[in-house]
Amino acid sequence: MNKAIKDYLSKQSSAGTLAFFRLAFGLMMCLSLLRFVSYGWVDKFYIEPLFHFTYYGFEWVRPIGIYTYLIFFIAFIAALGIALGYKYRFSALIFFLSFTYIELMDKTTYLNHYYFISVISFVLIFLPASAFFSIDAYRNAQKRFEYIPRWTTDVLKLLLSIVYFYAGLAKINSDWLFKAMPLKIWLPTNSNLPFLGDLLNESWVHYAFSWSGMIYDLSIPFLLLYKRTRWFAFVLVVIFHLITKILFPIGVFPYIMIVSSLVFFESSFHLKILRRITKALNFNIAMFQNSKVLVENLNSFSLIKRVILGLFLVFQLVFPFRYLAYPGELFWTEEGFRFSWRVMLMEKAGYTEFKVVDARTKQEILVINHQFLSAFQEKQMAFQPDFILEYAHFLHNYYKKAGVNNPEVYVASYVALNGRLSKTYINPSINLAKEYESFQHKSWILPFNDTIKGF
Amino acid sequence: MKKLLFLFFGLGIIISCTSNDSDTDTTSNPNAFDRAALLTNWADNIIVPRYEIYKQKTVLLESATTLFFNTPNTVNLDLLRNAWFEAYKSYQSVALFNFGKAEEIRLNEISNTYPTDVAGIENNIASGSYNLNLNAQYAKQGYPAIDYLLNGLGTDDASVLKFYTSDANAAKYKDYLSAVVKKINDNSTVVLNDWKTSFRDTYVKNNGTSVTSAVNSTTNAFVKHFEKDIRTAKVGIAAGKFSNEIKFPEKVEGFYKNDISKTLLKIAIQSSKDFFNGKSTTSEINGAGLKSFLDYVKAERDGVLLSSTINKQYDAVLNSTSVLNESFSNQVNADNSKMLLTYDAMQKLVIYTKLDMMQALNISIDYVDGDGD
Numbered sequence: 001m002n003k004a005i006k007d008y009l010s011k012q013s014s015a016g017t018l019a020f021f022r023l024a025f026g027l028m029m030c031l032s033l034l035r036f037v038s039y040g041w042v043d044k045f046y047i048e049p050l051f052h053f054t055y056y057g058f059e060w061v062r063p064i065g066i067y068t069y070l071i072f073f074i075a076f077i078a079a080l081g082i083a084l085g086y087k088y089r090f091s092a093l094i095f096f097l098s099f100t101y102i103e104l105m106d107k108t109t110y111l112n113h114y115y116f117i118s119v120i121s122f123v124l125i126f127l128p129a130s131a132f133f134s135i136d137a138y139r140n141a142q143k144r145f146e147y148i149p150r151w152t153t154d155v156l157k158l159l160l161s162i163v164y165f166y167a168g169l170a171k172i173n174s175d176w177l178f179k180a181m182p183l184k185i186w187l188p189t190n191s192n193l194p195f196l197g198d199l200l201n202e203s204w205v206h207y208a209f210s211w212s213g214m215i216y217d218l219s220i221p222f223l224l225l226y227k228r229t230r231w232f233a234f235v236l237v238v239i240f241h242l243i244t245k246i247l248f249p250i251g252v253f254p255y256i257m258i259v260s261s262l263v264f265f266e267s268s269f270h271l272k273i274l275r276r277i278t279k280a281l282n283f284n285i286a287m288f289q290n291s292k293v294l295v296e297n298l299n300s301f302s303l304i305k306r307v308i309l310g311l312f313l314v315f316q317l318v319f320p321f322r323y324l325a326y327p328g329e330l331f332w333t334e335e336g337f338r339f340s341w342r343v344m345l346m347e348k349a350g351y352t353e354f355k356v357v358d359a360r361t362k363q364e365i366l367v368i369n370h371q372f373l374s375a376f377q378e379k380q381m382a383f384q385p386d387f388i389l390e391y392a393h394f395l396h397n398y399y400k401k402a403g404v405n406n407p408e409v410y411v412a413s414y415v416a417l418n419g420r421l422s423k424t425y426i427n428p429s430i431n432l433a434k435e436y437e438s439f440q441h442k443s444w445i446l447p448f449n450d451t452i453k454g455f
Numbered sequence: 456m457k458k459l460l461f462l463f464f465g466l467g468i469i470i471s472c473t474s475n476d477s478d479t480d481t482t483s484n485p486n487a488f489d490r491a492a493l494l495t496n497w498a499d500n501i502i503v504p505r506y507e508i509y510k511q512k513t514v515l516l517e518s519a520t521t522l523f524f525n526t527p528n529t530v531n532l533d534l535l536r537n538a539w540f541e542a543y544k545s546y547q548s549v550a551l552f553n554f555g556k557a558e559e560i561r562l563n564e565i566s567n568t569y570p571t572d573v574a575g576i577e578n579n580i581a582s583g584s585y586n587l588n589l590n591a592q593y594a595k596q597g598y599p600a601i602d603y604l605l606n607g608l609g610t611d612d613a614s615v616l617k618f619y620t621s622d623a624n625a626a627k628y629k630d631y632l633s634a635v636v637k638k639i640n641d642n643s644t645v646v647l648n649d650w651k652t653s654f655r656d657t658y659v660k661n662n663g664t665s666v667t668s669a670v671n672s673t674t675n676a677f678v679k680h681f682e683k684d685i686r687t688a689k690v691g692i693a694a695g696k697f698s699n700e701i702k703f704p705e706k707v708e709g710f711y712k713n714d715i716s717k718t719l720l721k722i723a724i725q726s727s728k729d730f731f732n733g734k735s736t737t738s739e740i741n742g743a744g745l746k747s748f749l750d751y752v753k754a755e756r757d758g759v760l761l762s763s764t765i766n767k768q769y770d771a772v773l774n775s776t777s778v779l780n781e782s783f784s785n786q787v788n789a790d791n792s793k794m795l796l797t798y799d800a801m802q803k804l805v806i807y808t809k810l811d812m813m814q815a816l817n818i819s820i821d822y823v824d825g826d827g828d
Contacts (some may be wrong), residue, residue, distance in 0.1 A: 111826060188488075188752040189664055189817035201488065201752065251826030337733045351810040363699035379820060414806045421756035421764070 009306075011150040012293055014267035015132035018153050018273055019085070021263050022129035023274075025120065026083025028259060029095065030250045033076045042068055045109055049374045051394050052106040053387050056437050061104040068105075074098045082124065087133020089125060107387070108380045113253040116163060119316070120260075123159065126287075126305050127152045132288045133274050144287075145294035155309065156263050159316065161221030166320050166341035168217030173454030175346070176214065176333075177247040180206035181418040182347030190247055216240055224264040237261045248344065304344045325443050331417060332448035334384055335441060349424060350382030352413040354392065356399045359406035367395060383415045385426065385442050392432035416424050420450065488751040489743070490662040494669050496733055496742035498655050504736035505548045505726075506647040512542040513640040520636045524629050527619045529612045536605050540715065542639070545599045547719055548726040548736075549646075551680040555658070556649040562642050563684070564593040570706045571599035573607070580624065580631045585637045587638050596635045599710070604632050607711035666819060674745065674818050678809045681727050686801040689720045693787050694794040702791055704784035716783035721776055728769040731808075745812065754815035761807070761815055768804040775800045 023330035036042065036055070046052075046063040054061065081091025100118045103110070129152075130136040131145040138144075175181040180203070187200040187209065199205050216236065225232035241254035262270075271285075278285040296302045323336030328338060331346050354367040364441070369378045381387035392409040399407040408431040416422035423446075426432075430444040519538035523531040546566055565587070572594040579585040579595055587596050599821050609615040618628045635749075661669040687697070688708070695702040709715040731737075733744020741747075746762040754761040775797040780786040787794055813820060 185815060185817055248678070249826060253826070347814060349810055349814045351806050358699075365699055366697045368697075375820065412802075414810055416811050416814050419754075419756070419815075421761075422806055 008147060009149065009151055012147040013150040014271065015128070015145055015148045015288075015294070016267045016271040017263060017265075018127060018129045018148060018156075019132040019134065020270035020274060021153075021156060021260075022085060022088075022124070023083050023133070023277075024259050024262070025124070026079050026081070028252070028256055029079035029117070029121075030083065032075055032256075033072055033079065034254065035108045037069070037072055042072060044374070046105055049106070051372055051377075051387070051391075053377065053390055055104055056386070056439075058104045063105050071098050071102055075102065075186055081211050082121075082129075085130035085136050088130030088134060088136050092121060092129075106377075107338075108374075108377045110338060111251075112163075112341055113251075113252070113256060115339055118255075119159060120156070123155060123309065123312070126309055127155070128294055131294055133278075133285065137288060140157045141290075144290055145292045146289050147291075147293040149294065149296060155313070156260075157221075157225070158313065160263065161177075161225075162316055163341050164217050164220050168214055168219075169455045170340070170342045170345055171214035171217060173452050175418045175452050176454075179419070180210045183209050185347045185419060186248065192238055193246070195359070203358065213240075220261075224261060227266075227377055228393070230264060233264075234261060236304040236375050242330055244344070250344075261382055275358055326442070328445065329448040329450070329452055332415075333442065333445050334386075334438075346418050348383045348417045349379070349417060350413060350415040351422070352382045352388065352411055353376075353414070354395055355410045356395055356404060357408040357410065359408055361405065363404075365399065365404070372398070382413070383417075383425070385445050386437060388413065388426060389432055389435060389437055389442070392435075396433035407433060417448075418452075423449075457743075461646065487593050488748060490664075490668075490670055491659055492746060493733075493743040494659045494662055494673075496735075496744065497673065497730075498650070498658055500735040500740075500742055501733070502549075502552055503647070503655065505545075505552075506643065506650060508736070509542070509545045509549050510643045510647045511569070512538070512545040513643040516542040517636050517640045520633055520680050522631045524619070524633065527616060529616065530704060532605070532612060532616060536712075539598065539601050539605060540712070543709070543719065545713075546598065547723040550684060550723065551677050551727055551730060552673070553676045555654055556646045558676075560642055561593070562643060562646060564590075565642060566597040566639060567599065567684075567708075568593040569599035569688075569708055570710060571595065571597075571603050573603055576600055576603060576631070580627050580647060581625055583630065583646075585634075587634065596638060598639070599708075600635050602709055602711045603721060604628070604635070605711075606713075664817075671818050674816065675820065677727065677745070678805075678813065678820070681801070682805045682809060685723050685727065686718070686798065686805055689716070689723065690783075690794055690798050690801065693783050694791055694798055695787070696795075696798060704787050707783040710784065713784055714781040715750065717776060717779050717781045720783075721773065724769065724773055724776070728766070728773075729771070731765065745816075749812060749815055752815060754812075756811060756815075761811055765804070765807050765812065768800070768807055770802055772797065772800045 046068045047065060052062060075095055078091045078098060079097035079145070081087055082095055096118065099114075099121060105117060126150045128145070131143065131148050136143050148181060171177070182204045184203075187206055190197065190200050193200065220233055220237065220240075223229040223236070226233075238258055241258050245254040275285050308442045320340030323330045325341070326335040327331065328335070331348070354365060354369070356365045357363070369381075373381060373391070381391055388411060392411065395409050396407050410428055410430070411426050411432060412428050413425040414422040415425040425446060427444045427446055432444070435442070435444060516535075516538045519531075519535040523535040549557070550563055550567065557563070575592075575595040579592075585592060585595070604618075605615065608618050619625055619632075622628065658669050661667075665671065691697055693703050693707045698753050707713075707716045731744060732746045733741060733742045734740070746766070749762040749765075750760060754763060775793075778793055779797065780789065783794065809820065
């Protein structure tokens with residue numbers, strides 16, 4: 001076993017694949033950041049709101065007013081550095097830090113694919129992605145290698161496979177497979193689409209989409225790994241992601257996944273693309289093809305690196321299952337829902353009304369949410385318990401300052417999940433100001449009184 | 456195993472690709488929900504007819520005002536009051552269409568901001584200079600201001616009449632009342648004309664699913680109207696729901712006339728219900744509406760059609776209002792618990808429409824953009 005691992009770790013592969021991925025990833029990040037800024041979302045999501053929903057343990061990560069744009073600028077420059085392979089390791093580190101900072105500023109905007117980007121950029125810090133076709137390697141022959149350890153490319157394939165496979169596992173649940181929920185809600189309202197439109201209200205279509213989506217997610221990593229099925233798999237990847245792009249507002253994610261899945265191809269494919277680019281730039285790729293092999297010195301630095309990556313991979317495999325440690329229905333309580341590749345999995349919405357009570361005079365104030373929250377924040381807050389709790393504490397502090405004696409905060413909250421009639425979500429008689437965020441189960445979430453079987 | 460996977464995939468692909476071919480046969484699918492037809496029914500059978508009726512009432516309001524100014528006596532004062540009440544009632548049936556021109560010219564804010572600003576009105580009258588289009592003037596005009604000018608200036612008809620006859624400022628009072636009435640009539644004319652010239656076609660053609668589509672904005676306006684204008688404004692505020700349980704009998708709709716809040720409320724609820732059901736304004740026919748849209752997407756909740764649940768809740772709300780006093784000022788003072796019961800029934804309806812219905816129709820609340828995943 002040990003020998004097998006050692007043998008594997010000493011295997012080499014062409015540096016072209018990783019260089020291609022570095023270039024593609026860096027450029028896609030540049031474009032996504034530009035898109036985000038050009039939509040005015042920096043203002044809208046990070047600067048305008050009075051209040052931000054933070055992550056437990058990262059409450060100190062906040063937008064910094066107008067300088068928030070600076071963080072986006074830094075991330076953009078770092079992404080460009082990754083793409084060009086310029087001061088690569090530093091660029092990757094800065095990109096990881098700045099991008100992750102952006103994502104931690106407000107969990108209202110949490111998306112699995114942002115988390116995916118953080119995960120990938122963290123791993124990229126440790127990979128020799130600038131050994132080939134990079135400014136670093138161009139300027140310094142010492143840093144130029146045609147071959148690199150194979151695992152440094154495989155680790156990306158593994159991370160991508162985890163995303164798909166875990167997303168597929170999550171779809172193995174009774175709502176998704178046997179009620180075709182939430183697709184039954186999402187598809188019919190696209191009935192004005194040309195061609196597909198009418199079909200999207202057919203029950204069998206909802207089931208077909210649900211089942212094929214689940215099978216797609218579970219099998220696509222394997223189909224991409226096998227050489228013989230690879231092109232077929234790639235066609236599926238393109239079709240699948242384009243369909244999701246047409247049907248759902250999911251931004252740049254489909255493109256990121258389509259381009260990322262190219263990493264599964266043979267290095268000859270990537271070299272061909274890189275050669276085309278160099279041709280267009282009137283430049284010869286041959287200078288990088290020096291037959292040199294990057295051999296890792298087994299010094300303490302590379303050992304630490306391997307340990308970190310090893311632990312990180314274990315974490316990636318285990319963390320999505322943390323929901324097993326909580327009682328109650330995962331979809332209902334959302335304890336362990338984020339950071340586990342549960343993508344487009346449920347239709348959940350809520351309605352909340354907060355009441356602040358003066359502990360001494362017993363006078364009540366009904367809170368008008370949009371005085372404090374953006375429409376987007378209110379929407380996300382209404383069905384996620386940790387948001388509700390954090391907002392309740394904000395209200396407590398706000399009204400305390402406004403002169404209310406020891407404000408008690410109660411919420412009338414209703415949540416509708418996957419086509420069930422809305423019902424009361426949070427215990428309305430619990431003073432949320434006296435409850436605190438932790439990794440413990442939140443006992444003030446009312447029971448779901450239904451079961452969704454599966455992962 | 457691999458072959459099996461291929462088979463599944465082949466199936467998936469066939470399903471998603473052949474739809475292109477088979478679609479040509481299904482374009483005439485009678486079950487397909489036709490957004491254009493929905494919008495056509497809304498525009499031609501509900502919205503425009505309601506605005507037409509409303510326009511007639513505002514014209515009558517203006518002519519009754521002229522008559523009253525020509526011959527200011529108690530008979531004509533009563534005629535004017537009656538014309539005002541008729542127009543106010545009719546306004547309740549168009550208040551839920553707060554989009555397009557109506558939103559642009561702030562029809563609702565200008566028509567029905569209450570409690571009215573008495574001091575502001577008196578200032579305007581005294582100074583004789585005001586621009587009724589400004590935000591700051593919303594609370595100094597509209598039906599609540601006319602309410603004050605016709606019912607609130609004195610305790611009996613004679614003392615009210617005095618302001619339009621023998622008072623030193625009588626001319627100024629007349630000017631102001633006439634400006635406020637004219638503004639109402641102008642606004643109803645502008646909105647109706649806009650619908651009848653260009654907007655009707657723009658509206659019906661805007662039959663997509665985007666956040667700015669007509670179905671989306673109309674449904675949002677409908678939901679918001681019930682929550683904010685009906686539940687909160689007509690019942691919640693007076694009953695102290697938003698004010699540490701301090702009641703505000705003077706913040707009811709039609710405060711100076713004082714025996715009309717219930718009538719106005721019931722018309723508003725019925726108008727909302729009829730719109731939900733796609734009920735024609737001029738006949739008893741139910742056409743395409745939110746109800747048929749919900750039924751089209753087979754929205755069942757707990758084994759019951761969501762549309763039935765919502766209709767039942769409308770009835771529950773209407774029932775709860777039947778025990779209320781015509782004057783909500785009196786009601787909150789005498790027995791606020793009945794107001795609170797009405798509020799609770801409305802609250803339930805807000806949740807069914809704003810949460811369950813919007814979710815079932817996959818319409819987002821307001822303009823919430825950003826990516827999903």
